[in-house]
Amino acid sequence: MYDRILIPIDGSTCSDNTLGEAIRLAKLFNASVTILHAVENPVTYIYAEYIYDLQQDLKKLGAQALEQAQLRCEEAGLKVTSKLVENTHPVEAILDAEEDVDLIIMATHGRRGVTRMVLGSVTEEVLRRSSLPHIVLRCDES
Numbered sequence: 001m002y003d004r005i006l007i008p009i010d011g012s013t014c015s016d017n018t019l020g021e022a023i024r025l026a027k028l029f030n031a032s033v034t035i036l037h038a039v040e041n042p043v044t045y046i047y048a049e050y051i052y053d054l055q056q057d058l059k060k061l062g063a064q065a066l067e068q069a070q071l072r073c074e075e076a077g078l079k080v081t082s083k084l085v086e087n088t089h090p091v092e093a094i095l096d097a098e099e100d101v102d103l104i105i106m107a108t109h110g111r112r113g114v115t116r117m118v119l120g121s122v123t124e125e126v127l128r129r130s131s132l133p134h135i136v137l138r139c140d141e142s
Contacts, residue, residue, distance in 0.1 A: 002102050003032065003102060004027070004032050004034065005095070005102075006033075006098060008090065008106055009065055010107075011061055012036070018137045019068045019072060019073075022059070023072060023078065026078050031078075033078055034083060035083070036083045036085065036093060036094060037083070038086075039058045059086065084110070103134070106138070107139050109124070123136055
């Protein structure tokens with residue numbers, strides 16, 4: 001039914017739990033998976049004297065999250081690739097990756113109120129702009 005699944009991750013417990021569910025579905029469909037992590041340019045949001053170091057730290061954390069996710073997929077017997085996209089908003093990175101997949105499985109934190117206004121919702125924007133089918137798993141933040 002689905003041959004190529006995209007799994008965007010952000011390194012949170014929420015996306016880690018979603019990865020587990022996505023692996024089960026990928027095995028069921030005998031699908032290959034692409035794991036995606038986007039590292040935004042922190043200059044977009046803040047000005048800091050050591051912005052380069054911050055960018056490198058964010059990149060390192062993203063690479064570690066991808067490495068752990070890829071290992072989990074490989075241990076499950078899945079064909080997996082990973083992508084670390086730099087200087088790109090996560091929504092744009094996910095939408096750019098659409099052309100290579102036929103299903104997207106994402107987490108949502110289910111934020112409300114001020115927290116949602118400040119942090120936004122990557123999942124919501126992807127759902128509004130994407131043309132692919134999605135499975136969205138809500139995480140319990142408690």
